[in-house]
Amino acid sequence: MTLSPEIILLSMVAAYILAKLFKISTELSMFFAALAGALAGGAGIPARHIAEGAFTYLDIILIFITATFFMNLLKESGGVAFVIRGILRKFHHSKILLFLLLTLILLIPGALTGAGSVTVLITGGMIAVVLGYMGLSRPRTAAIVFIIAGLSAAAPPVSLWAMLTAAGVNMPYVGFFLPLLIPCVLLSLLTIFILGWKGKRVDLDKALKELPEAPDKMNWLRVILPFVAFFFLIAAGRVWPHSLPIVGLPLMFVVSALLSLLLSPIRLSVFRIARDTIRQLLPLIGTLTCVGILVQIMTLTGVRGLIAVTVVTLPVFIVVATLALTLPVSEAVLMWGAAPVLGVPLVLLFNTIGLNPIVALAGMSVIWPLGDALPPTAIIGRLTKDTVHMEEPYREMLKHCLIPAVLIAVVGTLMVLFSKKLAFLTML
Amino acid sequence: MITVMYYILAAAVAVLLMINFLRSKKWQDEILYLIVLLPFILRLLRLK
């Protein structure tokens, strides 16, 4: 006798809550929920499915590790302090210019890699320091970094939700550039101006006194060259995709890391930094691995189908009206797994009822990253809290996220609703 | 050529995960290190 997916889902939820009650971390609670699901589903302890699920985000984990390693090297070599000092010196007189620059710096890493966590790890810390000198509280700063990091992940050229869903419905990844770029840039600017409006002009002398000194020999060239190498490799892959070998993001970050190591004015303890990087990332890569296992077990036992069929068979107006709820929640539980689980059936549904699938999917992609602040995983939310060294309770950050989150949800939903009218943005 | 570098990268990560596992003091972190390690080992053994 096999239990129905409904009961298996209940036992997974029960196992998760039970694990949480025993003060077990979110990552491991998800792992135990997966084990409970497999047992309830009559699959025993399915070693192959555990291992296969654990593979799901292997390449993304490699990106996180190499990108963070690169940033940590840069930080230890004094490059980060050098850049912050430079930005403050040049732009301290104009809040508007400073905000525009900070938004750009926050958007680029996530836009190129498709991962908001890369934005948080690579530039989030620096930006937070600058915002701090403008008198913004830590939770407010964290909210700015988190929201823009999420939008950077959705921003083109690489938006993993749009890409994975498009592949799932056999659509080329074409026509997404403007439908993703325009809302992401506008909403990022709105966020930093709304949340940062109370910011004062930077007291330059005070800031320069307090900030750690960069090593004497540090200069712009030493900081910039590793980034130049990274952007060159990305650009080269796009300009000459058929005459160059495929490098892949992890190796690009390794190249940048090696360069910053070579160019560092001080000797760096590579082995220690590498070890610390792994330790720092354990919650993130652990969550990714456990989510992969969870999704595999949910698929195996039919729980995934239960969730998908329940969502897509709701009346269409409810589906659209609750996107701002279902997408972030699916993201909070499954992360990118939400794209195949919910994104694919939803886009097919929208296509069936005559909406423009590209614009609708772009609208969904803008909403999805909001879920990264929500439990159970709250992965990028937690990462942001740590990166900006916020001591206050986590909910303080969420409070500040509320206004931009509502704006994002409204914009995204309207994009789905009016996707047909906005179809010109795809330029197809 | 580039593929070989990815195997080296995976091996480096696997070694770091093992070292951190051995140095870890918390049982929850230990389990997590092993779970994360699993796909790296299987890839290095060219099983998956």
Next chain:
Amino acid sequence: MKDHAATLRKTAFSLLALVVLISAGLQFYRHRNLREPVVLGPGVTDVKNLSDYFDGISGTINDAHVYVLEGEEPGGAILVLGGSHPEEPAGRLAAWIFAENAVVQKGRLFLILSTNRSATTVTRLGGAYPTDYSIETNFGSRTFRMGDRWSNPLDQWPDPEIYIHYPSRQELAYIDIRNINRTWPGRPHGTLTEQTCFAMTELIKKEGIDIVIDLHEAELQYPVISTIVAHSKGQDLAAFSSMMISGMEGFNIGMENSPEALRGLSHREIGDHTDAISLLLEAPEPFLDATRGRTDRKLLLEGKDRFIVRAGKHGLLFEKIDENGWPIALRVGRHCSTLLQIFELWTEEKADRGLVVSGVPRYSDIVDRGVGAFLKNPATADPNRIVYE
């Protein structure tokens, strides 16, 4: 004392992890190395390899067998591709039935059973597929590898952050660089998947292939289903075939044009880059639907699922489904009959380039007697007539 406990704990955890590692590793190894026999039918006159057409692929996992069935009478040449997407088993099984049963009187038939062999050795991450499935026969059962839509990362790693198709430069999702139905027409110095397509493009050119037919299956929530997708060169042939099948074979199949804007697909690029007509057949496979319930061999072979039925009642599907599901025999039968009808209509139209085939069961035969009735027993076959995929 405390140290001692920690060591003990770490050892225990490591042992547990080792058990999972070994157990999973063994299953992955068995999957990748499962040998699938092909009992060469009386019509197979030669077994070539893709590397005979493009040396760059020799020694790789994707150097697939090319089964040649040549008739006494000269005629045209048709290439049938099974296993472009090995997660769609009906395509491979239909090609298998041809390889083990078909006899060609006129013209030449080329069959590839593992178009993307690498993708037959891996299953989709998060998809919880079984690693294999067995077809019942009266001598026991025949077991086949279940596969994925994408080449195995063991054979092609890493992926770029975005996949730019050659030669159109259209942008596609990064994973589709391992999707062989997105890498046509291929290139000699590209990835393994692109090289495989290049080898097949060379085969099409060197053998003067008239028609290429690529066998697929699709989820019911996907609009392109139960249809023949045709390059503009094959429009009439596909339209006539669809009419004839709906009238004669006991099932309905539609016809649609290959969209200009979708690059890298066989029905687009083969037609554009070679003299051949390119067609692609889609049969319904509930196993691929995102709303499917429990994922197992039963669903794969019987195609029954109550969640998908529920989605159908809400008008979300492009093919009907009821409690009888979509058994594998129906899906394989559809492919076999559609192929035969295309061959027959083509031969009527172009007598000098015709292909006359006999010995292959039609839809009604396979539905009545099952797929297994048309698979041969490797144990009693002449060992010289067995090839492994």
